[in-house]
Structure formats: C-alpha cells, structure tokens
Amino acid sequence: MAGPSAAKTRRRQDKDRQHDVLYDCELADLPPELRWREWMLRVEAVIFASAEPVRRETLARVVGEDCSIDLLIDDLQEELRDRPYELVSVAGGWQHRTRVRFGDTILASTAPTRSAAAALSEFEAMVLMAVGYFQPVTRSDLSKIFGKEVSRDTVAELRGTGFIAAGPRSPTPGAPYTYVTTKLFLSAFGMETLRDLLNIEALEDAGLLNRNSASADEMPVVTNNSSDEDEGTSEDDVESAVL
Missing domain, CATH: 1.10.10.10 (Winged helix-like DNA-binding domain superfamily/Winged helix DNA-binding domain)
Structure with a gap:
C-alpha cells in the first residue's frame, strides 16, 4: 500500500x-x-x-x-x-x-543589502580557508594545521554562516565528523567551483598556509564529498569538491 x-x-x-x-x-x-x-x-x-x-x-x-x-x-x-x-x-x-x-x-x-556576507573574525576566515583546501577535514586536522586547538565553537560559528557543512565520517579511530565547504561558500566568494581557489603553493610562499604542520599527505582533497544525515545536512547543501 x-x-x-x-x-x-x-x-x-x-x-x-x-x-x-x-x-x-x-x-x-x-x-x-x-x-x-x-x-x-x-x-x-x-x-x-x-x-x-x-x-x-x-x-x-x-x-x-x-x-x-x-x-x-x-x-x-x-x-x-x-x-x-x-x-x-x-x-x-x-x-x-x-x-x-x-x-x-x-x-x-549604509543601505541594507539583500545578501550581506557573514562577518568572520580573522581566525575564522583562516579556518574556513583551510577547510576549503583540505576538505574533507576533521577538527583535529584543523588544529594540527594551526598548531593550536580549533574549538567546537569556531566550527559551530562557521556552520552557522552556511559556509561549511558536515562531510563523510573520517576513517580514523572514533570516526569523527569531517567538514566540507558548501555552495554558499562558492557563491559568497564568487567562485564557480573549488578549482577557482588560489594556488595552494602561492599561499604557502606567502606564509598564509602550512601544509607540513598538518601532515598534508594524510589529508588528501577528495572528489566526492557526502553529507551526514545525523548532522542535518542534505546533499544539495554540500558542494562536490572536484579540484
């Protein structure tokens, strides 16, 4: 029936x-x-x-x-x-x-705009950038990148902006959540796809990102992000990370 x-x-x-x-x-x-x-x-x-x-x-x-x-x-x-x-x-x-x-x-x-981008602190912006380059990435991985703890509050703030969402569970012990960028992230920063991100080597040369501290070989960027229903994220909300 x-x-x-x-x-x-x-x-x-x-x-x-x-x-x-x-x-x-x-x-x-x-x-x-x-x-x-x-x-x-x-x-x-x-x-x-x-x-x-x-x-x-x-x-x-x-x-x-x-x-x-x-x-x-x-x-x-x-x-x-x-x-x-x-x-x-x-x-x-x-x-x-x-x-x-x-x-x-x-x-x-000072006119109100229809779609003002969320205001991020400098550190939140750096964390968002790291998610963009290393996704799917866990909070622990992010902490390694910055050499200090990336708090749950920081991740929650970024999720609240709609710029990141839950990705697949990590295969590491405990299967922690990973995080990926969303379509809103691309839209807010004027990108068609993640290919439009600046060259990561250029960021390293400028001292803005350090893959070595994060053991980047253990955090490859994959081509098929997926969402986790337990986190309340639909597939339509998560941008496929094809680089």
Whole structure:
C-alpha cells in the first residue's frame, strides 16, 4: 500500500505536469526576435528573483526546448555591460552581482543589502580557508594545521554562516565528523567551483598556509564529498569538491 509520502509525490507530479501544459515555453506564436526577447526577460526575471545562483536546468524550464541558455546569458551580459550590476557564473549557476567597483559606494551609503556576507573574525576566515583546501577535514586536522586547538565553537560559528557543512565520517579511530565547504561558500566568494581557489603553493610562499604542520599527505582533497544525515545536512547543501 502506498504511504502518504507516495500520494504527496504523485500529487506534486500531477501539479507539475498540469503547469507544464498551461505554461507556454515554446512561444511558437511569436516571431523569432520577439520570442528570443521574451526568453531573455524570463531568464533574467528568474535569476533576479532567486536568492541563490540559478542552475541551467532551472532556467530551461521557462524557455523553449531548442533555446540555447548560453547564448541567452551572453546577450543578457552584453545588455548589462554599462549597468552597475552584472550577471556572473558562480556555484554552478548564474546570479546578479553588483560590480566590484561600486563596493565602496554601497558601503558609504549604509543601505541594507539583500545578501550581506557573514562577518568572520580573522581566525575564522583562516579556518574556513583551510577547510576549503583540505576538505574533507576533521577538527583535529584543523588544529594540527594551526598548531593550536580549533574549538567546537569556531566550527559551530562557521556552520552557522552556511559556509561549511558536515562531510563523510573520517576513517580514523572514533570516526569523527569531517567538514566540507558548501555552495554558499562558492557563491559568497564568487567562485564557480573549488578549482577557482588560489594556488595552494602561492599561499604557502606567502606564509598564509602550512601544509607540513598538518601532515598534508594524510589529508588528501577528495572528489566526492557526502553529507551526514545525523548532522542535518542534505546533499544539495554540500558542494562536490572536484579540484
């Protein structure tokens, strides 16, 4: 017998199919130029309204089957070329961002912004950077990196910002939790993937990171982070760490 969750899923699927029938994606009744313009406006509206980067598959729901999302984005970026904001590719999707050169202007205005980044202490920022480079990494590993204990409170603060989440359990004795960065981390720091992190050797040369103290050979960066349900983190929250 199907349970309540199965019935709910069927109702949602029926609703989605009904919406697809009623919502005209193809716009076949419009001439090509007007059709393209309407698709551009739809894509920009979805990105503007979203609180997080919008992925390709989401945008594909509001345009025709044969519509090129990449060409639409190119046209939108060109249209915004002289505006104080732009359309950027971050965290696997697209998002509107104010241009960097207007940062001081916005700060001087003291106007509240829609998505202000969390304020981190210098040490919290360094710990976040270490998680970015060495993930999945345990709190004990982080303590080795900095030569002093990284407290549970520090980790909790970073988790509270949404920049890190629980990763897979470590294979070391006791199976402690590891920590990984999230899609919000990529979005907040303007990165498409973790490949956009600065070269780790350059950070070592600048004295900002010391892999030797952390026994880096024992902490490889892996390609398939996973979440731990006991920690309340879904797979959608955790960024795949492909470097």
